[in-house]
Amino acid sequence: MKLPQLAVCAALALVSFLPVPSRAADKITVTDITGRTVEVKAPVNKVILGEGRQVYFVAALDTETPFKRVVGWRDDFEKADLDGYKDYLAKYPEIAKLPTFGGSKEGTFDIEQAVALAPDVMIMNVEAKTATDDAKLTEKLAKVGIPVVFVDFRDKPFENTEPSMRLIGKLFGKEAKAEEFIAFRKEQxxxxxxxxxxxxxxxxxxxxxxxxxxxxxxxxxxxxxxxxxxxxxxxxxxxxxxxxxxxxxxxxxxxxxxxxxxxxxxxxxxxxxxxxxxxxxxxxxxxxxxxxxxxxxxxxxxxxxxxxxxxxxxxxxxxxxxxxxxxxxxxxxxxxxxxxxxxxxxxxxxxxxxxxxxxxxxxxxxxxxxxxxxxxxx
Incomplete structure (x- = not known):
């Protein structure tokens, strides 16, 4: 479902009145693909996927219940891979009701919607970083305690796939599964x-x-x-x-x-x-x-x-x-x-x-x- 987008100014007004969560003892510090160090409460329970096709790596780690952490995602999976989307929809019909976002590159990301979903982390693809920086999206989300981490399977996949999988494995508490996948990939x-x-x-x-x-x-x-x-x-x-x-x-x-x-x-x-x-x-x-x-x-x-x-x-x-x-x-x-x-x-x-x-x-x-x-x- 596509929730209506509110003006960024309205979202920022909301941000100014929301409390910033205090540090929790179980927060960890991770380094994302861009070299940013980010504090995240882990293992994460609620995730926003900055691209719907990130389900490709989410499902490889949370195999039994791939959508248990996903509280929102970008609206590209169905459009870009209709056959794959139908496979997942048939088994997990609840994904049709997941809140969807437009893209940060197109300037249609709804900050207030993200705040309402209260995720532990938002995962973004590195190709969206320029637009994200221009819109100061990471700073705006940080003000309400929503950390952003960047991964990459597209721009430099042979440099960044392994560290991206390790990063997600650490966030999900699935380090062993991530290493198993990495070993299989290298073997092949x-x-x-x-x-x-x-x-x-x-x-x-x-x-x-x-x-x-x-x-x-x-x-x-x-x-x-x-x-x-x-x-x-x-x-x-x-x-x-x-x-x-x-x-x-x-x-x-x-x-x-x-x-x-x-x-x-x-x-x-x-x-x-x-x-x-x-x-x-x-x-x-x-x-x-x-x-x-x-x-x-x-x-x-x-x-x-x-x-x-x-x-x-x-x-x-x-x-x-x-x-x-x-x-x-x-x-x-x-x-x-x-x-x-x-x-x-x-x-x-x-x-x-x-x-x-x-x-x-x-x-x-x-x-x-x-x-x-x-x-x-x-």
Whole structure:
């Protein structure tokens, strides 16, 4: 449910009259991803998620009851991952009644609503920090005893995923579960990197298209982080690595044609609530793989891919976009490695890895559909 947003001035007026909670003996000091030291009463009982998709890591730690601490969240989970949201909704119908927020980046975060929910902590993604700082949101929330911590699974996931999971584990009193997850993640990445180090195969050039078909424009891509980094770890060369200076950016169709990549990988998800009937490739939990494959083939008819050998050789794939914003990136690395080096990784089963992730750490049932390839259809 979406509660009405009140003016910030009204929220600040309320703040000035609310008492600041005194320090409790069970408060701990943690250091978040930005290097801020924050005092938090732990283990926390009530949490606001600054992004709904943070449920990806919450569920991996609070597997039995993933929403027991969540008193509010941003309204993006259903919109950005409709299939995943439906999985959780079916098992936990109460999430439909959780208070939702707009984004701090859009300036629609409701401070008074947060105060009313009285959380022990609010967890924010690091990409929201600039907007949060501009709005002095952390200071305003601190005045009413609501600490804010920042995590990151998106901007620099291969630097910040492990410390982010450890931070959440400490806040939740789930340190052992966090370490178990971290060890599993490392083990699965090592299955790729160790074999690549021994074999040292030639590296194919890969065009990673971010959210292909989400808009009419082409082509959003990745620099040397996120999916760009996943390509490198999986034994490929990220085509846009020397073009895009940051984590995210754009390459023009002429640059794709000139690079003539060996492989094309498009990220996709069920974005029906964002772009109804769009050209995006709807991979994800329980996706219709035949439909997704047809939409992927249609994207390759755009001018950027004219004459490109990846298209001519059908080395074109789509993968779940939300790997880019969750601690599950290790599964994407395995699947990309299998696409880039099929003989070297012929015995690697990323689908089984994803299934094991669900069985060991997540509370909902696994449904395949997180990737498709044009090579699957002769």
């Amino acid at each position: 990445i090592d299955r790729v990197t160790e074999r690549l180090a021994k074999a040292n195969p030639a590296k194919p050039v890969v065009m990673m298209e971010r959210a292909g078909g989400y808009t009419d424009d082409c082509c959003m891509s990745f620099g040397n982080e996120n999916f760009g980094k996943m390509v490198e770890i999986a034994g490929g060369i990220n085509m846009a690595g020397k073009i895009i200076p940051g984590t995210f950016g754009v390459v023009n169709p002429e640059q794709v044609i000139a690079a003539n990549p060996d492989q094309v990988i498009v990220t996709g998800s069920n974005w029906e609530l964002y772009v109804p009937g769009g050209a995006w490739v709807g991979v994800g939990s329980g996706a219709d793989e035949a439909k997704a494959r047809d939409k992927l083939a249609a994207l390759m008819k755009r001018p950027a891919y004219t004459g490109v050998k990846a298209v001519q050789n059908r080395q074109v794939h789509a993968i779940w976009h939300q790997f880019y914003n969750s601690p599950y990136q290790f599964v994407a690395i395995q699947q990309i490695a299998k696409w880039l080096h099929p003989e070297l990784f012929k015995d690697l089963d990323p689908d089984q890895t994803m299934k094991t992730l669900y069985e060991r750490f997540l509370p909902v049932a696994y449904k395949p559909g997180y990737w498709v390839s044009l090579t699957d259809k002769e």
